[in-house]
Amino acid sequence: MNTRLVLALVVSGAVALTACGGTTKDSAGQNTGAPTGTAAADPKAPLKEGLKITFLPKQVNNPYFTVAQKGAEQAGTAIKSEVKATGPSDAAASSQVTYINTAAQQRQNALVISANDANAVAPALKTARQQGLKVVTFDSDAAPDARDVFINQATAQDIAVGQVKMIAEAIGGSGEIAILSATPNATNQNAWIETMKTELAKPEYANVKLVETAYGNDDDQTSFQKTQGLLQAHPNLKGIISPTTVGVAAAARYLSSSEYKGKVQLTGLGTPNQMRKFVQDGTVKSFALWDPSQLGYLATYAAAALASGQITGAEGEKFKAGDLGERTIGAKGEVVLGPPTVFTKDNIDKFDF
Amino acid sequence: MRSLLRWETALVFLLVVVALGGQVSTDGAFLSGGNLFYLGLDIGEIALIALPLTLVIVAGEIDLSVASVLGLSSALIGWFWNAGWPLETILPVVIFIGALAGAVNGLLVTRLGLPSLAVTIGTLALYRGLALVVLGDTAVADFPAAYTAFGTTPVPGTNIPYPIALAALLAVLFGIALHASSFGRSVFAIGANEEGARFSGIRVKRIKLSLFVLAGAVAAIAGVVYTFRFSSARADNGLGLELAVVAAVLLGGVSIFGGKGSLFGVLAGVLLLGGLRNLLILQDTSTEVLTIVTGLLLLVSVLAPSITRRLATLRKATT
Numbered sequence: 001m002n003t004r005l006v007l008a009l010v011v012s013g014a015v016a017l018t019a020c021g022g023t024t025k026d027s028a029g030q031n032t033g034a035p036t037g038t039a040a041a042d043p044k045a046p047l048k049e050g051l052k053i054t055f056l057p058k059q060v061n062n063p064y065f066t067v068a069q070k071g072a073e074q075a076g077t078a079i080k081s082e083v084k085a086t087g088p089s090d091a092a093a094s095s096q097v098t099y100i101n102t103a104a105q106q107r108q109n110a111l112v113i114s115a116n117d118a119n120a121v122a123p124a125l126k127t128a129r130q131q132g133l134k135v136v137t138f139d140s141d142a143a144p145d146a147r148d149v150f151i152n153q154a155t156a157q158d159i160a161v162g163q164v165k166m167i168a169e170a171i172g173g174s175g176e177i178a179i180l181s182a183t184p185n186a187t188n189q190n191a192w193i194e195t196m197k198t199e200l201a202k203p204e205y206a207n208v209k210l211v212e213t214a215y216g217n218d219d220d221q222t223s224f225q226k227t228q229g230l231l232q233a234h235p236n237l238k239g240i241i242s243p244t245t246v247g248v249a250a251a252a253r254y255l256s257s258s259e260y261k262g263k264v265q266l267t268g269l270g271t272p273n274q275m276r277k278f279v280q281d282g283t284v285k286s287f288a289l290w291d292p293s294q295l296g297y298l299a300t301y302a303a304a305a306l307a308s309g310q311i312t313g314a315e316g317e318k319f320k321a322g323d324l325g326e327r328t329i330g331a332k333g334e335v336v337l338g339p340p341t342v343f344t345k346d347n348i349d350k351f352d353f
Numbered sequence: 354m355r356s357l358l359r360w361e362t363a364l365v366f367l368l369v370v371v372a373l374g375g376q377v378s379t380d381g382a383f384l385s386g387g388n389l390f391y392l393g394l395d396i397g398e399i400a401l402i403a404l405p406l407t408l409v410i411v412a413g414e415i416d417l418s419v420a421s422v423l424g425l426s427s428a429l430i431g432w433f434w435n436a437g438w439p440l441e442t443i444l445p446v447v448i449f450i451g452a453l454a455g456a457v458n459g460l461l462v463t464r465l466g467l468p469s470l471a472v473t474i475g476t477l478a479l480y481r482g483l484a485l486v487v488l489g490d491t492a493v494a495d496f497p498a499a500y501t502a503f504g505t506t507p508v509p510g511t512n513i514p515y516p517i518a519l520a521a522l523l524a525v526l527f528g529i530a531l532h533a534s535s536f537g538r539s540v541f542a543i544g545a546n547e548e549g550a551r552f553s554g555i556r557v558k559r560i561k562l563s564l565f566v567l568a569g570a571v572a573a574i575a576g577v578v579y580t581f582r583f584s585s586a587r588a589d590n591g592l593g594l595e596l597a598v599v600a601a602v603l604l605g606g607v608s609i610f611g612g613k614g615s616l617f618g619v620l621a622g623v624l625l626l627g628g629l630r631n632l633l634i635l636q637d638t639s640t641e642v643l644t645i646v647t648g649l650l651l652l653v654s655v656l657a658p659s660i661t662r663r664l665a666t667l668r669k670a671t672t
Contacts, residue, residue: 023440024438
């Protein structure tokens with residue numbers, strides 16, 4: 001085989017193709033055609049018993065999803081349906097696809113999934129839906145045309161308002177505060193920070209002044225050093241908001257072992273297991289996160305309502321979600337779990353995740 | 354050769370057992386058209402990469418960088434696509450880069466005389482690293498449906514996924530190359546006795562280099578298949594896939610020491626590993642058990658040929 005000849009052929013072929021154009025990002029039409037539910041919803045339809053629901057987390061043996069799974073199983077028991085948890089041991093983009101296909105083969109009624117990659121799972125989810133499977137995403141959404149309903153943990157508004165309220169209460173209503181975020185281009189973090197600024201502009205927070213936003217890149221060491229930096233740069237700093245589980249834990253670790261413990265307040269989004277000792281030693285008064293078990297619980301009820309024909313995923317439809325009460329489907333098929341759960345010394349021991 | 358034939362017979366027998374057992378235990382779901390189609394999609398990339406890797410291992414070498422080349426090709430597809438290149442240009446360029454990556458492996462092995470195990474462990478990390486540099490941890494997903502259909506739909510009028518049709522075509526080509534050409538005889542000769550092959554006039558280095566180039570190019574093709582199958586170009590695509598491919602090749606009866614093996618056995622090995630995995634997931638077996646079963650099969654595949662060989666010598670000695 002003449003390698004030089006092959007090389008020449010490939011290169012000239014490539015150049016020729018480039019010259020005559022072809023299928024490019026700009027020319028390709030977006031893949032539209034959202035398969036929306038055609039059947040009409042019957043709000044009075046009874047919740048079917050004995051439904052087969054597959055619960056597919058991003059990864060099995062992940063503490064966060066184990067708690068969500070418990071909530072899903074709890075809901076399954078309440079509605080007399082079988083909730084089966086399965087999934088890959090790694091959180092790679094494509095690992096869930098096999099399990100989606102399997103759920104379709106097993107003639108399950110519904111699939112409750114937290115997508116590792118919004119697009120990688122979409123083709124498999126679409127095929128599964130064509131075969132009659134109802135798809136509910138929770139925690140991490142898939143492409144909207146590949147699922148029926150998305151259970152969103154909390155809105156940006158709920159998160160931002162809650163964080164500002166907690167830090168204002170902790171510092172006694174006045175003083176300098178700073179934000180310790182993840183990366184400068186994290187979409188969700190930036191949306192929260194923008195909303196926090198809007199919230200801080202309100203008259204009730206007139207004495208609370210945001211002096212700096214630092215970025216710890218969701219890296220433990222960097223977040224730790226940035227906390228140190230913030231305290232040195234702003235001697236009058238009274239509080240820090242860190243809306244990232246990595247950042248808030250690193251900041252708490254720094255504060256708890258420094259002279260600032262109890263003097264500079266900290267709040268953010270964290271898990272109870274990470275933050276328990278800092279709440280108990282007084283470094284942190286309160287912080288927040290949604291309760292993953294409620295997330296799994298609500299998603300399972302939504303799956304059952306879909307499989308029973310009570311809802312189709314259209315905006316404005318309502319369904320009952322056991323202890324969580326009646327829920328309404330919002331725009332783009334989203335249902336919001338609600339404001340994040342606030343953890344304090346009083347309730348933190350009830351949570352294990 | 355006889356013991357090898359027996360191993361392949363055993364593989365076919367095992368395949369039948371898994372198929373029938375699966376069919377009975379899943380109430381007919383296992384051999385249903387739908388499930389076989391997904392099974393085909395699931396083993397598409399493994400089947401593709403296993404073909405050139407069989408030749409590499411028969412020649413007494415190994416290439417562990419194949420899954421990283423798959424990831425690199427996926428990342429490059431996403432990068433070029435974002436840059437506005439047409440797919441008709443991207444695909445040949447990416448396959449060419451895959452061949453180049455293979456050539457780097459081959460040159461390090463043949464020119465510097467380094468062991469391929471060490472070289473390809475190095476490039477395993479290097480190519481994956483390059484993939485991450487190219488695309489970072491983002492994903493590119495807006496490929497046109499005409500292309501993603503290649504990875505998700507059957508060949509019209511059949512139940513055969515496109516990737517499997519492609520693998521079947523390549524399997525015929527590779528089968529002829531390995532088992533019915535002077536090139537294939539040279540590959541076996543190199544694996545059995547490299548010195549001897551060299552003295553009998555076989556251009557050992559050139560053949561080895563071409564095998565590594567083939568492995569790289571086919572791994573890049575597998576990257577194309579993978580990217581369109583999940584309509585997601587990512588740097589971490591196919592992470593760890595090299596182990597599944599090596600397991601399938603060894604299970605297929607190819608000797609890790611070179612010189613022995615057949616493409617037919619490897620295809621049976623790919624089917625057996627993929628089928629067993631599919632069946633276990635269909636029966637809700639936990640991921641831990643799944644990993645253990647794959648590990649045990651790999652052990653068996655390395656042990657079995659040597660055990661059958663010993664049994665054969667033992668029988669010869671007693672008669």
